[in-house]
Amino acid sequence: EVQLLESGGGLVQPGGSLRLSCAASGFTFSSYAMSWVRQAPGKGLEWVSGISGTDDRIYYADSVKGRFTISRDNSKNTLYVQMNSLRAEDTAVYYCAKCSGGTCYFPFDYWGQGTLVTVSS
Amino acid sequence: DIVMTQSPDSLAVSLGERATINCKSSQSVLYSSNNKNYLTWYQQKPGQPPKLLIYWASTRESGVPDRFSGSGSGTDFTLTISSLQAEDVAVYYCQQYYTPPCTFGQGTKLEIK
Numbered sequence: 693e694v695q696l697l698e699s700g701g702g703l704v705q706p707g708g709s710l711r712l713s714c715a716a717s718g719f720t721f722s723s724y725a726m727s728w729v730r731q732a733p734g735k736g737l738e739w740v741s742g743i744s745g746t747d748d749r750i751y752y753a754d755s756v757k758g759r760f761t762i763s764r765d766n767s768k769n770t771l772y773v774q775m776n777s778l779r780a781e782d783t784a785v786y787y788c789a790k791c792s793g794g795t796c797y798f799p800f801d802y803w804g805q806g807t808l809v810t811v812s813s
Numbered sequence: 814d815i816v817m818t819q820s821p822d823s824l825a826v827s828l829g830e831r832a833t834i835n836c837k838s839s840q841s842v843l844y845s846s847n848n849k850n851y852l853t854w855y856q857q858k859p860g861q862p863p864k865l866l867i868y869w870a871s872t873r874e875s876g877v878p879d880r881f882s883g884s885g886s887g888t889d890f891t892l893t894i895s896s897l898q899a900e901d902v903a904v905y906y907c908q909q910y911y912t913p914p915c916t917f918g919q920g921t922k923l924e925i926k
Contacts, residue, residue, distance in 0.1 A: 727915070729863075736904075736906065736917060736918075736919050736920040737855075737857075737863065737906055737908075737917040737920070738917065739908075739913075739914050739915045739916060739917065742913060742915065751913035751914065752914075753914045754814070754914070787862055787863075792868070796910070796913055796915065797851065797910055797911070797912075798910060799853040799865055799868040799908070799910055800853075800855075800863075800865060801865050801874070803862035803863055803864075804862065805862060806862060
């Protein structure tokens, strides 16, 4: 059974940093691209970043480019996103999503339950 | 970036009736080399993560009831629920994965009339 478990969310002040993790199980992690998708309270879905299975291809939304860094450790079956210079508009539930293929050119077939990041003073 | 626009923003349909949600992309998401439309539909119920319903514009994910169907090509797509059930109340999103950033539509809230 595929499982994705996000952690690391919480309350952080504007300008602060946070690192989210997503522990994956139930599939061969290194064979699949992964992404982070966020959802601000009461709003729609926003794709944030994606990384290929072999981490040779990385993509970011313009809204986070230069502030967020996605990475993965295939030996630990874990996806990360390092979030720096956080802003109030980064407040959202952050979902980890598994792509159904090795690159980011596939749909998301599994999602985690999400972790809430709140940026506020 | 490819902009995805859904219509309507909300929809109320009677139980057993047909529900239709439209999605338009600002540029084609049809990849000519494999003739596939890089378009997917997700269902999100309150307090839950999204669930994959349809991919490649018209392929139903395993386990998804056959009352859900997807159609369209190029820039115009449709999600149809042939006979609305109470458990279909949710927000539905289209998304393109033709090119990053993999943009979503704004969502369509489906309710029972």
